[in-house]
Amino acid sequence: MARAQQDLALRLEIEELYTEYAHVLDNFELEQWPEFFTDDCLYQIVSRENRERGLPLALMRCESKAMLADRVVTIRQTQMFAPRALRHLVSSLRIAPPASADGVDVQANNAVLQTLVDDETRILSAGRYIDRLVRDGDALKFKSRTCVYDTVMVPNSLIYPL
Amino acid sequence: MARAQQDLALRLEIEELYTEYAHVLDNFELEQWPEFFTDDCLYQIVSRENRERGLPLALMRCESKAMLADRVVTIRQTQMFAPRALRHLVSSLRIAPPASADGVDVQANNAVLQTLVDDETRILSAGRYIDRLVRDGDALKFKSRTCVYDTVMVPNSLIYPL
Amino acid sequence: MARAQQDLALRLEIEELYTEYAHVLDNFELEQWPEFFTDDCLYQIVSRENRERGLPLALMRCESKAMLADRVVTIRQTQMFAPRALRHLVSSLRIAPPASADGVDVQANNAVLQTLVDDETRILSAGRYIDRLVRDGDALKFKSRTCVYDTVMVPNSLIYPL
Numbered sequence: 001m002a003r004a005q006q007d008l009a010l011r012l013e014i015e016e017l018y019t020e021y022a023h024v025l026d027n028f029e030l031e032q033w034p035e036f037f038t039d040d041c042l043y044q045i046v047s048r049e050n051r052e053r054g055l056p057l058a059l060m061r062c063e064s065k066a067m068l069a070d071r072v073v074t075i076r077q078t079q080m081f082a083p084r085a086l087r088h089l090v091s092s093l094r095i096a097p098p099a100s101a102d103g104v105d106v107q108a109n110n111a112v113l114q115t116l117v118d119d120e121t122r123i124l125s126a127g128r129y130i131d132r133l134v135r136d137g138d139a140l141k142f143k144s145r146t147c148v149y150d151t152v153m154v155p156n157s158l159i160y161p162l
Numbered sequence: 163m164a165r166a167q168q169d170l171a172l173r174l175e176i177e178e179l180y181t182e183y184a185h186v187l188d189n190f191e192l193e194q195w196p197e198f199f200t201d202d203c204l205y206q207i208v209s210r211e212n213r214e215r216g217l218p219l220a221l222m223r224c225e226s227k228a229m230l231a232d233r234v235v236t237i238r239q240t241q242m243f244a245p246r247a248l249r250h251l252v253s254s255l256r257i258a259p260p261a262s263a264d265g266v267d268v269q270a271n272n273a274v275l276q277t278l279v280d281d282e283t284r285i286l287s288a289g290r291y292i293d294r295l296v297r298d299g300d301a302l303k304f305k306s307r308t309c310v311y312d313t314v315m316v317p318n319s320l321i322y323p324l
Numbered sequence: 325m326a327r328a329q330q331d332l333a334l335r336l337e338i339e340e341l342y343t344e345y346a347h348v349l350d351n352f353e354l355e356q357w358p359e360f361f362t363d364d365c366l367y368q369i370v371s372r373e374n375r376e377r378g379l380p381l382a383l384m385r386c387e388s389k390a391m392l393a394d395r396v397v398t399i400r401q402t403q404m405f406a407p408r409a410l411r412h413l414v415s416s417l418r419i420a421p422p423a424s425a426d427g428v429d430v431q432a433n434n435a436v437l438q439t440l441v442d443d444e445t446r447i448l449s450a451g452r453y454i455d456r457l458v459r460d461g462d463a464l465k466f467k468s469r470t471c472v473y474d475t476v477m478v479p480n481s482l483i484y485p486l
Contacts, residue, residue, distance in 0.1 A: 282476065
């Protein structure tokens with residue numbers, strides 16, 4: 001039954017990371033978003049179907065923190081889209097036993113609810129995060145984050161990262 | 163990495179408070195609802211749009227625990243509405259560092275799912291809690307709770323507190 | 325404010341159990357599902373309405389782990405249905421004080437989101453788990469799990485356990 005204090009501290013730190021990530025996106029603080037990742041990160045959004053078939057197709061794919069920052073600029077400067085509210089619901093954080101010094105594997109379920117002006121709230125996407133976290137200085141960061149979505153999404157309906 | 167035991171105990175206490183709140187409302191134990199608040203509390207439900215514009219308009223606003231109790235009586239005695247089931251989903255509790263003796267600031271995402279008789283389950287509202295908690299005797303209570311909703315709600319469709 | 329280390333370890337163990345359960349079902353690892361239960365378990369899915377009226381009707385009812393295993397075989401071998409993705413959202417774990425050696429009572433809110441091929445993501449069900457957990461060897465297992473659903477479900481739309 002005993003559980004090391006260190007394990008517990010790590011678990012709380014992971015929960016806080018996921019919580020901050022959700023709030024930053026729901027607040028549209030996009031410039032903060034790349035700061036959750038390591039310099040050489042991989043961030044991708046892939047469909048459940050493509051992932052199961054082993055297809056490399058991704059709806060969004062960024063292979064470094066610099067590419068994430070570019071993506072933010074693109075969203076801020078060039079895209080035209082209707083105002084909306086987003087709300088992340090994240091649950092069932094599954095933390096794999098930390099087997100190596102390479103990082104910690106974590107999975108979590110998520111749903112993103114979207115509200116357009118004068119419309120009811122709808123489920124924009126449901127899916128899973130499949131992540132590898134590493135310590136980067138004092139902070140835990142995403143070495144890789146793969147957002148696997150169940151929801152059939154028209155590509156141009158996805159504007160913001162998940 | 164070290165985390166004080168006291169911080170951890172506070173965190174668990176906050177999680178339990180939010181859990182109890184959700185279950186009490188989902189169980190329609192409305193008479194218990196004011197007990198989550200301090201005597202001089204502020205409880206309000208405001209739209210995301212009005213909040214961002216700094217407008218003081220609120221869909222519901224109670225400025226004391228006594229007003230919350232009045233609200234419960236109103237719901238119990240005078241309103242006519244179809245039976246329903248409500249289900250709160252709360253996630254991403256963001257606990258601000260306890261900077262002062264005035265209390266603890268907490269935010270959380272929420273969605274409330276509503277099921278009317280013979281209808282499918284729908285999203286009644288999605289949004290955020292913005293709260294200040296204070297210690298009141300042995301218990302943590304809401305000094306203020308602001309429910310910011312993304313969802314465009316027809317005012318009379320909201321009967322119960324969020 | 326002090327909280328025993330043992331209480332905390334139990335709480336984390338319960339959270340991990342609920343997390344594993346959700347991931348196993350969302351991954352369609354159905355053969356693992358009976359392993360969450362004791363040999364003499366009770367698993368049932370009942371409507372909120374029937375539960376409140378005290379009616380014994382259940383949409384699914386298994387009175388032992390062997391019956392759960394039978395159910396899995398039935399799902400795997402005989403049923404015909406469209407492929408789908410499921411996503412469990414579980415929150416507000418309410419852990420009753422462990423009053424006796426008989427186990428721990430836990431309740432939690434849940435929603436299951438379902439995505440059929442070429443269709444948007446919908447709420448398959450919303451409801452509550454009402455559970456009793458017991459220690460079985462080294463692991464915590466469900467002595468009973470009652471899934472109370474708010475959602476009006478056509479009986480044959482429920483294929484997988486909740």
